Amino acid sequence: MNKKYFLFLFLLGAFTFSTAQKKKITLEEIWGGEFRTEYMDVLRSMNNGTQYTILNTTRSPLASSLDKYDYKTLEKVETIVASSDAVPYFSSYSFSDDESQVLLATEVEPIFRRSRLGIYYVYDIATKNLVKISETKIQEPTLSPDGSKVAYVLDNNLYVMDLADRTTKQVTSDGSKGTIINGVTDWVYEEEFAFVRAFEWNSNGTKIAFLRFDETEVPHFSMDVYGKDLYPYQHEFKYPKAGEKNSIVSLHMYDVVSGKISNVNLNDPYYIPRIKWMNHPDHLSVQTLNRHQNDLKMYAVNAKDNSFSVLLEETDAAYVDIDDDLTFLDDDSFIWTSETDGYNHLYLYGRNGKLKNQITQGPWEVTRYYGYDEDNDRIFYQSVENGSINRGVYSISTNGKRKKELSVEEGTNSAAFSSDYTYYINTYSSATTPYRFTLHNASNGKLVKAIKDNSALQNKLEGYEISPKEFSTININGNDLNMYMIKPADFDPNKKYPLFMFQYSGPGSQQVANQWMGSNDYWHQHLASLGYIVACVDGRGTGLKGRDFKKVTQKELGKFEVEDQIAAAQKLSERSYIDADRTGIWGWSYGGFMSTNALLKGNDTFEMAIAVAPVTSWRFYDTIYTERYMQTPQENPTGYDDNSPFNYPELLKGKYLLVHGSGDDNVHVQNTMRMIEALVQANKQFDWAIYPDKNHGIYGGYTRLHLYTKMTNFVKENL
Incomplete structure (x- = not known):
């Protein structure tokens, strides 16, 4: 036997044996928390800049403590306050500006997405006295700068409590x-x-x-x-x-x-x-x-x-x-972010409102503003200078000079700075590296110490069949759009595979990002192991490629975005390994609006679609979000109706799964009910599921496992 041929067979057999030994990711593992990542506990820098605090909790027994740590050693210095017989278990905290008092939150319950009710206490660090603010659950208690008073809201009214004499004024x-x-x-x-x-x-x-x-x-x-x-x-x-x-x-x-x-x-x-x-x-x-x-x-x-x-x-x-980037300097001159020059950048204004200078500039976007070190005239920020799917951390002076790269490893970097900007903790991840936390000098980005990583998770995933995200761009309608593709681990270019596309597509959003996997990514890995190619394309209207690219969809949400998804599916289907007769698309919320439109308007391109909690008419969505992009229905009726999928149900040819939670306070189930009625009256068959009392996230108990099992079965049966 030819030695080269024998070697080829040996290597092929070794590869087959290797992949055969790998486990496939299961839905039960995804939604059972098997691949949960370790995160850094939320820390808050102390005023001295050399120490920080962390809320530490245990479940059994249920206990919490507010602990102080040293940046340089990362060692615990002291426990400021801990739950005990005298101090109830607390789930969050905040300091007064002078750090003399700590506000402790207990018995917290959600109202809507961000609002909470709770029983709150103020703990005096020096005297160790604990004061209960109200016997009734309140909202948004906030200490005065010197910690002597606390303001809060109860039953839509504002109150102020004096902590010294414990009197409350409505x-x-x-x-x-x-x-x-x-x-x-x-x-x-x-x-x-x-x-x-x-x-x-x-x-x-x-x-x-x-x-x-x-x-x-x-x-x-x-x-x-x-x-x-x-x-x-x-x-x-x-x-x-x-x-x-x-x-x-x-x-x-x-x-x-x-x-x-x-x-x-x-x-x-x-x-x-x-x-x-x-x-x-x-x-x-x-x-x-x-x-x-x-x-x-x-x-x-x-x-x-x-x-x-x-x-x-x-x-x-x-x-x-x-946004929240506005920062007033000591003399009340201020730093501001704006898209004035076509990209989101930092600007410096005098206290009289006169522009002093543009601080950052270039065909890229500032994505986060971290703060200003006035002593050393350094602004810290995050941007996409290293490519729109990556994030790096940088510093620059207010005159736009002395720019330094601090953490720019290809992937996603974000920073949490000490209050005096001596140190920062960098959070890094990429599509191949789970979250890694490291301590750095803020002056030059030099690594001080590794803090935590997810090597245990990475080692565990070595035993699973994981296919890499292949990042690229695809030219659609004259634009180079960011894209990733996930192929089956045993991909054979001589075979044909069904294509399943995922997108969100909302204004300023991004799904194609070089960062670690979320739950949907694990689901896509599961589908790849079943023989599907999963692709994601960020079309026109998405973010981080400049003002014009983002705002092209103005007054016509769902037009250009849908055109791009249809065109991308058609172009991908030209590849020899894609089965052009087996193309699907899915999305959640805005992505559900998109997948529904793509299936209808692209009925010769897509054979199936899944829409979870979709908007089906922008007439049903809230004023602030919708009118920002569409103006009012009275001013722009065709913009609303021409891309509302329940206005053309007769276009449905493929298989369609429609899912909603009946308790969705954000995208109301009314959207799905109107879509259902339109399809029924058009005599179109489809599948649908309503999850009782579930909100926009559709979760709780086994809900997510049930939902993704349903979606997986739908993909297997129809694509």
Whole structure:
């Protein structure tokens, strides 16, 4: 026998034996937590910059402790407070600015995505005294800068407690469910502007600025909750759908000493998405938006007399994003992020609002702003300078010079800095490396010490059949779109495989990223082990490739994004190893809207689709999100209806699975019910599942395992 041929057979046999010994990932393992990653506990830097705190908990026995550690050694220095007979188990904490008091959260229960109710205590570190703030569950308690008082919201009213004499003063009295909210946001602000606490202490604790929401005219929404009792009941809240009335929001100032409330007249702004005190205790910054969200004004308010002036104004033909990057320096000059030059970058403004200079620039985006080291004139940020699917950590001076690469290993790097910017803890992962945590010097990025990694998980996965993500770009409709592909481990280019596409596609989003696997990635690995090729393409409208690429979908959500997915599927099907007659697509939420449209409008391209919790008409979704991209239905009716899938159910040819949770307060099950009715009246057969009382995440108990088993079976039967 030819020696080379013998060697080939030997190697082929060895490979076959090797892959045969590998285990296939199972759904039970994915949803049973078998591949759970180890994370760093959330740490908070102490004011001294050399130490940090971590909340440590145990389940059996149930206990919690707030512990202090040293950055340089990573060793525990002391326990600040621990649960005991005198101190209840606490699940989160926060310090006063001077770190004299600690706020401890107990018995916490969720309201919506970000809002919580709980019983809270204040622990005095010096005296070790523990004060219970209220016998009733409250929202958003926040200590004054000196730790002498705590402000909070109860039943839509703002309160302030004096910790020395333990007296409580009710600041507002007009709050009531469904009408007036003081100090916390309404549903749509919480969901779309991403904050709940709508009050702020000034720097010396003499004033509190707060927002008031009048949601009286906001349309009422209700959902049936089936529960386990004899009769269901209705969960009711105010939800403004596109084109409907929003809360009337107003800004107010509370003087802590006099107890007086004054109104700040800002010319009746439509939205107030951010308030932030400057370093000067009498100066407040307030960001406002018009209804179209394409004209942002930042006002400087003088709290002495409530006079105001425009500090900055930014407009855009589409919309202006809201974020938390605004930072006031010691003299109240400020750092700001903007897409003004076509990419998201950092800018420096004087305290009078005049632009000093653009700090970062280039055909790439700043993705996170970490902070400013004023002593050394260094700004720390994260960006995609190393490619739009990667993230690196950098520093730069305010004049745009002395840029340094700190953590730029190919993959995803993110940083948590000490308060004096001496150290940072870098979190790194890639598509092939699970999360790794390391301590670095902030001045030069030099590694100080390895902290934690997921080598145990990586070693475990050596025993499983894992196929690599192959990153590339694909030219679709004149754009080089980011893409990844997962092939079966025993891929044979001479065979033909079914193609199953995954996407989300929402404005500014990204799914093709060089980072460690999430649960959907493990599911895709499971499908690859069954002989499917899984691909993901980030089309037009997604993020991190500049303003124009992201905002091209303005007023036409679901048009260009769907065109790109159909064209990508067609182009991939030209490859010799893709079976063009077996192409599927799936997605969740916006991705479900997309997969439904792709199956209908691309009915000669896709043979099947799965849509989980999809929007089926933007007329049903909330004002802030929808109108940011679509304006109102009254202004843009064709933009809403031309891409609403229940308006053309007759186009359905392929196999379709539609899934929703009946308790979804975000994308209401109404979307799926209208889609079902349209398909029924078009006499189209399809599959569907409703998960009782489950919200937008559709989880709890065995729910996720059940859902993904259903989806897996649907793929196996129809693709």
